[in-house]
Amino acid sequence: MKSYFGRMKSTPWPPVETETPAPHPDAPQAGTKLAMHYEQCFGCGEVDGGLHMRSAMGEHALVHSQFTVTEAHQGAPGLAHGGLLACAFDEALGSTVGNLLRRPAVTGKLETDFVRPVSVGSTLFITAKVDGVAGRKLYASAEGRLDAEDGPVAVRARALFVEVSFEHFTTHGDPDAMSKFQQAQDRINP
Numbered sequence: 747m748k749s750y751f752g753r754m755k756s757t758p759w760p761p762v763e764t765e766t767p768a769p770h771p772d773a774p775q776a777g778t779k780l781a782m783h784y785e786q787c788f789g790c791g792e793v794d795g796g797l798h799m800r801s802a803m804g805e806h807a808l809v810h811s812q813f814t815v816t817e818a819h820q821g822a823p824g825l826a827h828g829g830l831l832a833c834a835f836d837e838a839l840g841s842t843v844g845n846l847l848r849r850p851a852v853t854g855k856l857e858t859d860f861v862r863p864v865s866v867g868s869t870l871f872i873t874a875k876v877d878g879v880a881g882r883k884l885y886a887s888a889e890g891r892l893d894a895e896d897g898p899v900a901v902r903a904r905a906l907f908v909e910v911s912f913e914h915f916t917t918h919g920d921p922d923a924m925s926k927f928q929q930a931q932d933r934i935n936p
């Protein structure tokens with residue numbers, strides 16, 4: 747498969763020896779639309795000004811995500827804010843890791859290469875994959891193309907997710923975090 751990294755190629759990725767991840771037996775099948783994981787998630791939830799990202803499982807354990815850049819997402823006039831684009835890749839990569847490996851994890855490190863401007867009104871087509879697993883360390887990467895699955899690459903990203911216990915979310919976040927996640931899943935997939 748063609749490298750996902752372009753200029754990132756000079757740095758070895760993953761940076762440590764990893765095992766090739768097998769998708770979890772309960773990972774969604776190719777063609778499945780992925781449910782939002784939480785209604786108040788800025789990436790995939792029903793949040794005003796959010797990304798409203800939509801994702802689907804593709805062939806070869808690739809996850810395809812899309813979102814359209816709105817006026818609420820600007821940095822420079824008419825252009826997507828870089829941090830907002832990083833957020834989009836955090837979401838797409840996190841969803842890829844969560845759905846394929848079904849291990850609770852948080853982003854430890856996220857790197858982005860911005861290679862083309864992304865203007866308001868454009869749709870980013872993001873393709874993401876899990877690259878390797880080393881114990882609790884889960885490595886993933888993605889690229890985002892402008893306005894079509896085969897459009898020009900605008901952003902590349904790679905990230906380390908670290909597996910955590912479910913208590914991470916209830917201790918550091920909302921004590922009811924897990925029941926809220928579950929309620930959201932039940933409403934979406936009754």
Ligand SMILES: CCCCCCCC/C=C\CCCCCCCC(=O)SCCNC(=O)CCNC(=O)[C@H](O)C(C)(C)COP(=O)(O)OP(=O)(O)OC[C@H]1O[C@@H](n2cnc3c(N)ncnc32)[C@H](O)[C@@H]1OP(=O)(O)O
Binds near residue numbers: 837848850882
């Ligand atoms: C059943 C399951 C679910 C299925 C569901 C499917 C549905 C879809 C699911 C989900 C979609 C989700 C979509 C959301 C996407 C957005 C995600 C976010 O935005 S997450 C928020 C931002 N991130 C944080 O808030 C983390 C804050 N940081 C921490 O809490 C800690 O620092 C943590 C947990 C990352 C690590 O802390 P420690 O104490 O547990 O572990 P230590 O030992 O420090 O690190 C473990 C290993 O990782 C390396 N590491 C950690 N951070 C690193 C870094 N920045 N760079 C390099 N290595 C790092 C360390 O060197 C260590 O490696 P060595 O084991 O020693 O080899």
